[in-house]
Amino acid sequence: MILVLGPGGTVGRRVAARLRATGSEVRPASRSAAVRFDWAEPGTWTAALTGVTAMFLMAPDGVPVDAAFVDLAARSGVRRAVLLSSRSIETMGDARLLSAEQAVRDGGAEWTVVRADWFAQNFDEGFLRPAVDAGTVAIPVGGVRQTFVDAGDIAAVAVAALTGDGHAGATYEVTGPEALSFGEACAIVGTAAGREVRFDGTAGAYASAMTAFGVPSAQIDRDVAAFAALAAAGDSAPQDTVERVTGHPPKRFADYAAGASW
Numbered sequence: 091m092i093l094v095l096g097p098g099g100t101v102g103r104r105v106a107a108r109l110r111a112t113g114s115e116v117r118p119a120s121r122s123a124a125v126r127f128d129w130a131e132p133g134t135w136t137a138a139l140t141g142v143t144a145m146f147l148m149a150p151d152g153v154p155v156d157a158a159f160v161d162l163a164a165r166s167g168v169r170r171a172v173l174l175s176s177r178s179i180e181t182m183g184d185a186r187l188l189s190a191e192q193a194v195r196d197g198g199a200e201w202t203v204v205r206a207d208w209f210a211q212n213f214d215e216g217f218l219r220p221a222v223d224a225g226t227v228a229i230p231v232g233g234v235r236q237t238f239v240d241a242g243d244i245a246a247v248a249v250a251a252l253t254g255d256g257h258a259g260a261t262y263e264v265t266g267p268e269a270l271s272f273g274e275a276c277a278i279v280g281t282a283a284g285r286e287v288r289f290d291g292t293a294g295a296y297a298s299a300m301t302a303f304g305v306p307s308a309q310i311d312r313d314v315a316a317f318a319a320l321a322a323a324g325d326s327a328p329q330d331t332v333e334r335v336t337g338h339p340p341k342r343f344a345d346y347a348a349g350a351s352w
């Protein structure tokens with residue numbers, strides 16, 4: 091039995107579907123799933139773990155991965171944990187995901203950390219969709235290139251680590267096959283969507299957009315500093331992880347965009 095957290099999320103949904111397709115027994119668990127699991131309610135944890143031998147661990151942005159849950163899982167018989175994390179967390183000072191990784195490494199089960207780059211699906215299913223629809227995406231990273239990765243490829247790597255051997259103790263950097271600037275990615279989305287999608291990489295545009303969403307100014311300042319550190323680190327380099335772990339090449343961003351609904 092494989093526990094899948096975040097089963098309604100961009101990656102967890104694909105992990106659950108792929109596990110089912112390969113014949114694994116899957117237990118999706120979240121606040122709204124049939125098996126209730128809430129990171130904020132330890133009383134929901136034990137039932138979610140009953141009979142589980144492996145788990146896909148994730149927490150949405152802003153929610154910590156509680157080390158007490160990871161410990162409880164190992165004591166309940168979970169032998170393998172695969173954590174969804176992110177690239178560049180040291181550069182961006184992401185204390186939440188750094189402690190999540192530490193909790194999993196210290197947690198007593200075999201572990202694999204999946205450090206994904208920017209999800210391609212941010213543009214159609216994720217937090218960038220309203221900006222895409224409005225015609226301007228604003229992220230204060232200028233022209234730095236990132237290796238946008240398809241969520242299906244992230245899920246495929248996670249499923250390989252959940253169901254196959256040889257992944258224990260690995261921290262996988264999971265990327266798409268090419269590095270693109272946000273400007274280039276927006277142009278590709280615009281072509282696929284049949285309308286103009288502009289990119290503004292300045293801190294001012296980001297601050298205006300976030301202020302309009304009601305994000306507090308202290309949070310905006312922290313985000314701008316983290317994005318500036320990311321941009322200063324320079325272009326991301328594509329990794330061969332998807333092909334090495336799954337046997338198939340990662341999806342190109344243009345192919346993702348052509349297949350998405352706009």
Ligand SMILES: NC(=O)c1ccc[n+]([C@@H]2O[C@H](COP(=O)([O-])OP(=O)(O)OC[C@H]3O[C@@H](n4cnc5c(N)ncnc54)[C@H](OP(=O)(O)O)[C@@H]3O)[C@@H](O)[C@H]2O)c1
Pocket residue numbers: 095096097098099100101102119120121122123127128129130148149150151153174175176177205206207208209212216
């Ligand atoms: N976006 C990116 O480019 C990117 C890149 C690398 C890494 N990441 C990381 O990936 C993670 C987000 O992944 P995602 O986008 O696939 O998921 P997501 O959409 O952020 O998560 C949604 C899922 O989490 C569940 N959920 C929400 N609050 C919960 C709670 N308190 N307890 C238990 N479950 C809860 C939701 O179900 P219910 O509402 O039913 O609870 C839903 O299934 C974050 O840690 C992020 O830092 C993101």
